[in-house]
Amino acid sequence: MMEEKEDNNTQGSEYWATNAEQGGWSLSSTDEGSQKMDLEESSEELEIQMGKEVLDDYLEGEEMTSEDERMIVNMGPQHPSTHGVLRLQVELEGEIVRRVKPIIGYLHTGMEKTGESLTYSQGCTNTTRMDYLAPFFNELVFSLTTEKLLNIQVPDRAKQIRILMTELNRVTSHLVALATGGMDIGAISMMIFGFRERELILNFFEKTTGLRMNHNYIRPGGVAADLPDGWENDVQEILEEIPKKLKDYDQMLLDNPIWNGRLRNVGILTTQECFDLGITGPSLRASGYEWDLRKVQPYSGIEKFNFDIPTLEDSDVFSRWRIKVLEIHESLKIIKQAMETMPKGDYRIDDKKVTPPPRKRLDESMEALIHHFKLFTEGFKVPEGEAYVAVESPRGELGCYIVSDGSSTPYKMHIRAPSFCNLQALPVIMSNSPIADAVASIASLDPVIGDVDR
């Protein structure tokens, strides 16, 4: 007994870093691998080292542990990587996630109920607060639905301003998705970069609408104000700056072995799963299915613009990250065309029942004063009926369903929120994979809790 112990001790001091458990005592190898560099490395080995080929580290098929070794852990609601107040109940088996249940409602403020007591002209102030990273889309979908019920057509300039603003908004929203997604995985510089570039566009939003978020700029009947003087210079600056920065991101992340290792083959969401769970937007396109409402069911005159829909085949977290970068490029194309072909004319519809009269008319015209008073106290009446309109928000199909009973407030206002529906994919993409990948999976779906809970 004593001899053995002494033996171990001497061995331990002599060979401190060897593969002792296998019983092999090789002086040339350490736990960190061979110290000798291979004379020639095969291309396959090189790809693994570069992170291009990632071996899936799923641990399925290993022998199951007993029930009492499983534990249920709460992640959130206050957790930086849950993008707000999302709570996940996670059943862990060692480091493997076996079951996930998303629990939502921590940001529920009853916006659909509030929407039933606000007039149609006030409605946009309400809907814009739902998806706070893409407020223009919420305003747009509410305005489009109201206009469908009113059966009016807004002027061309208003349509084009709407496209310009929403596509700029898509860029900011995707930049936040890249930034927070990067931060969750550990690329802190990506977080700083994404928010820095977003600021450039937010400054333009502030100049145009007066606010950085929750603009209430797109309204039924057009937009709230015309574009400011010299707006072309600001947009031109955005169009020059953002592609340069996107190039920087690519240099930093695209061939980065850690980035590739963390994202590739993680969180697979196939096209069939997307169909079954009703998942639209970048996640569907990253699974190889080309579907974009801007092409197939165009709204607000977007069919005039020349752009492509990027699709990727891998359907993993990496493709869902990559597709957002590619979509920013396509949005910039639309912004450029919208800037160059901006039509002249009125920025809101010339309909006294919907559009308030200009301020200076109030002093001279009694009729204008009455219209102004009626619009801001009672609002305009919308004929009876129901309508559903959908637009392609940065997260998928954003729909608005309004039932009107002929009064000036919606009888029912329902928002089909893409984040709400997309959250259903979390159990699919998180279960039976390591807990370390969970955060990457959440970030890839890019949920906005304001949109989930409404």
Add this chain to the structure above:
Amino acid sequence: MIDEQIVNIPIDELHSKVSELKSEGYEMLIDLTVVDWYRKRDDRFELVVNLLSLSRNKRTRILSTISNEKLECKSLTDIFPGANFFEREAFDMYGVIFSGHPDLTRILMPDDWVGHPLRKDFGLGKIPVQFKNAPKV
């Protein structure tokens, strides 16, 4: 421009109609919600189901009235698993029961909440809000 059709069917046939439409190429259940026609119609609740066909680029909206005596309808989760959250929301907000749903619990409101907030007889401001240092009325 957008190929959209609206179908009115009785609630008993909803489940079979949806599965029939799915086999016709409607791949996605996009939206499910309820409209409360309180004191406007005899049967109060109307279920609205939005289906989308990606392969044929069509939309279908199915409206069906739920009878007052039995606020119940067959769950669509066995056809479209994505109906899960929408049905939970409809149950939470309107109190419509979806039989056969795997986990019909409140989704947005707290578990111990009484009432269904989006019903028309659930008044706005029914719950008093407490403010610090506010004068007592």
